[in-house]
Amino acid sequence: MKIAIIDYGAGNVQSVLFALERLGFEGIVTNDWKTIKKADKVIFPGVGEASSAMKMLVNSGLDVLIPTLKQPVLGICLGMQLMCKHSEEGNTNGLGIFDVNVVKFSQEVKVPQMGWNTIYNLKTPLFEGIKENEFMYLVHSFYASLSENTIATTNYEHEYSTALKRDNFFGVQFHPEKSGILGEQILKNFLNL
Structure with a gap:
């Protein structure tokens, strides 16, 4: 299986590569259009x-390529x-794959949210073998609102989308590559899609 990890200068690629190796897979870190298009699976870390980060995607033309991909991403x-429509962070227009806005947590809570939190309302085979309210590792100050694309929820200050899906595109706010055995199970489920 060919697994492309998109390289645009803003990814946590090393920890993703190590997680894939632990699962017995090899990923290729690349920004080459042909390699990405031919891959069986594409991982878009950040x-x-x-x-x-969006400027780096635009400069490499990856902002045009990513939304056209047909394999699981x-x-x-x-x-x-x-992958969302817009982010309050730097007033940034995103790739628009998910029709969701990314907003900042209020000053009522400590940001970034850093550490372990539960995921629930799990949908799709991405969460095969994962029980409701399992813990995943998160580090973020901005979050994706709940929407019809939401396939997992987390609560920090209020509920938000901790995972999204539309067609062949999946997104997770947590770091599966840093979330132990359960995170690796989610990566494995993605590779098995």
Whole structure:
């Protein structure tokens, strides 16, 4: 199986590669259009700030490529947020794959939300073998609102989308590659789609 990890200068690619290796798979870190288009699965990781990450996608033309992909695509953390319509972070227009806005937690809570929190209302085979209210590892100050694309929910200040799906596109706010055995199960489920 060919697994492309999109390289646009804002990804947590090393931890994703290690997680794939632990599962017995090999990923290729690339920004090459042909390699990404030919891959069986595509992982779109992200760490950092939305507007500068979006600029890097635009500069490499990946903003045009990603929404046209037909194979299963998994956005992680900022990768998921960039797949949304708009982010308050840097007033950034995203890729518009999910018709959802990304907004900032209020000053009533500590940001970023950093650490373990539960996921629930789990839908789709992405969560095969995962029980309701299992813990995943999160680090974020912005969140995707609840929508018809929501396939998992977390509560921090209020409920928000911790996972999204539309057609062949999936996004998770948490870091499956840093969430132990259960996170690896979610990665494995994605690879088995």
